[in-house]
Amino acid sequence: MATQIPSLDDPQVLVQTPATIYDAIPPYAPRTEREAEFYTLRDGEMLVNMGPQHPSTHGVLRLVVKIEGERVVDIDPVLGYLHRGIEKLAENADYHHAICYTDPLEYVSSLFNELAPVMAFEQLLDLRVPRRAEYIRVLACELNRIASHALFMGWMALDLGGLTPILYSFIERDEIVEMLAALTGQRMLFNYMRIGGVNGDLNHEFLSRLGDWMGHALRQVEANTTLLNENEIFLKRTRGLGRLDRRTALSLGLSGPNIRACGVPYDVRRAHPYSVYPELEFAIPTREEGDSYARYLLRVDEIKQSIHIIDQLIHQMPDGPVMANVPRRITPRPGRAWAAIESPRGQYGCYAISDGTDQPYRFRIHDPSFVNLQAVVPLMPGNLLADTMAVMASLDPVMGGVDK
Amino acid sequence: MRQRHDQTEIRIAAGATVDVLRTLHDDPAFRFEVLADLAGVDTGDSMQVVYHLWSETTPDWLRVIVVDLDREDPRVPSTTFLWKGAEWMEREAYDMFGIIFEGNRDLRRVYMPPDYTSFPLRKDFFLADDASRSPAQGVRHMEQVHAPAESLAPIRRSRAR
Known part of the structure; x- marks a missing residue:
């Protein structure tokens, strides 16, 4: 007798799906007060699962949304789908090695991910960085900030259903990415910062590309924003939506453009100047409205400020070495260091503890997207379900950073 | 109290956490309104919780370290009543180190799956x-x-x- 192989086409075969974490209602009793409150449904309410593979969750984020009709009642973000344990990996690598692990954290602004740990390690070593290296670092970072903000503009429009702006913002981003590729050798995960300086000096290709780009950068930003700034659909779906006030924003610990759009002028470049920022002249744009539209406009203003900063950097660029004398194997004295920088998403921090060996004893990354994403919980209730993504996009979280 | 680079460090016991942080946050002489970071640390024989604070009154970062938490059962009062945004960072410290923040309304694992049993960042x-x-x-x-x-x-x- 031939063995029967159960077929999925056979209606008699029951496919048993085990209860998984994908179930909207968890298959276990609620463990916390908040979970009990969220997963108790009242009359007329239902749970909708968005993600983790939803196209507009900017990576792999799962949102469990409690809705009543079309209105969102509550929201529960579920993280961890992109968790790679980078902190643990870095604690098992030596200091030079740890830097390249941080690249894929916030993958649209990788240079900032490298800068914070490098600055923390330099503190541990009491190392002075050559001035030219500091200038190159800031120059590369500001370029990366523009690339990141340009991508944000396209992404936000895409989440609202507009396809065109992302094509334009990719033109902008591509020019910068090519420029950085000429400088660092990589397009996305640069691995450019080194303890004590940078990997390579400015080269001819980078400078010529930079010169070309500086000629039309501002004009291009203006052109891109005309697509969106007065677009009726864009305005209807951003203005007045996702409004945060000053107190809530401070209490939520938001940073970057999200908090400056609420009227708090907190920018680490000013609040706690690092590198060569004290020598540069730039404004910290703020807005009072605190809604999605203000957050969008604020990033446009920041692009203009960054172009202004780059202009000064090129003109003030000093001569000299780009790397301090740093041995291959470094063993800092036991101690603790904290370095914070202003990344395109907010305050990006690195906390490193040395125990005298060649590996960091504790390597902690504070990622702004992780904190900013918390704001979706108080922001959503009362909004339409279709606006969830629009509001979330305006906070600009990058899941690589959120999930570490 | 220690000072190095641009950081001032103070060390406190778990029992004093609420009083110290509330004074730092509310007192008009300090006004540490920005919670820059909350991290757990495993020193090998005890646990620590590290807060980094920023205030417009001083150019320095303030590092508050809650020291000597019992490694088997580390417990600290939650600071979510001062900074709502500490909630997820406390969840992360719980997820990675098993530090229990008393008073946090939502102390679930944040990265690891709910049925996970160990604490990955412990030494x-x-x-x-x-x-x-x-x-x-x-x-x-x-x-x-x-x-x-x-x-x-x-x-x-x-x-x-």
Whole structure:
């Protein structure tokens, strides 16, 4: 007798799906007060699962949304789908090695991910960085900030259903990415910062590309924003939506453009100047409205400020070495260091503890997207379900950073 | 109180956390309104919780370290009543170190799956493919209990107190 192989086409075969974490209602009793409150449904309410593979969750984020009709009642973000344990990996690598692990954290602004740990390690070593290296670092970072903000503009429009702006913002981003590729050798995960300086000096290709780009950068930003700034659909779906006030924003610990759009002028470049920022002249744009539209406009203003900063950097660029004398194997004295920088998403921090060996004893990354994403919980209730993504996009979280 | 670079460090006991942080946050002389970071640290024989604060009254970062938490049952009062945004960072510290923040309304795991049992960033949690350990120690499964067997290498003790 031939063995029967159960077929999925056979209606008699029951496919048993085990209860998984994908179930909207968890298959276990609620463990916390908040979970009990969220997963108790009242009359007329239902749970909708968005993600983790939803196209507009900017990576792999799962949102469990409690809705009543079309209105969102509550929201529960579920993280961890992109968790790679980078902190643990870095604690098992030596200091030079740890830097390249941080690249894929916030993958649209990788240079900032490298800068914070490098600055923390330099503190541990009491190392002075050559001035030219500091200038190159800031120059590369500001370029990366523009690339990141340009991508944000396209992404936000895409989440609202507009396809065109992302094509334009990719033109902008591509020019910068090519420029950085000429400088660092990589397009996305640069691995450019080194303890004590940078990997390579400015080269001819980078400078010529930079010169070309500086000629039309501002004009291009203006052109891109005309697509969106007065677009009726864009305005209807951003203005007045996702409004945060000053107190809530401070209490939520938001940073970057999200908090400056609420009227708090907190920018680490000013609040706690690092590198060569004290020598540069730039404004910290703020807005009072605190809604999605203000957050969008604020990033446009920041692009203009960054172009202004780059202009000064090129003109003030000093001569000299780009790397301090740093041995291959470094063993800092036991101690603790904290370095914070202003990344395109907010305050990006690195906390490193040395125990005298060649590996960091504790390597902690504070990622702004992780904190900013918390704001979706108080922001959503009362909004339409279709606006969830629009509001979330305006906070600009990058899941690589959120999930570490 | 210690001072190095642009950081001022104070160390407090778990019982004083609420009073110290509330004073730093509310007192008009301090006004540490920005919670820059909340991190857990495993020193090998005790747990620590580290807060980084920023205030417009001083150019320095303030580092508040809650020291000497019991490694078996680390407990600290939650600071979510001052900074709502501390909630997820406390969840992360709980997820990675098993530190319990009393008063946090939502102390679930944030990265690891809900049925996960160990705390990955503790120093006695070894990576399965940790090349820095000798092959003679064998490969330990990631999900093994976090207390190491006697035969295995001792926890990497910190000299950074």
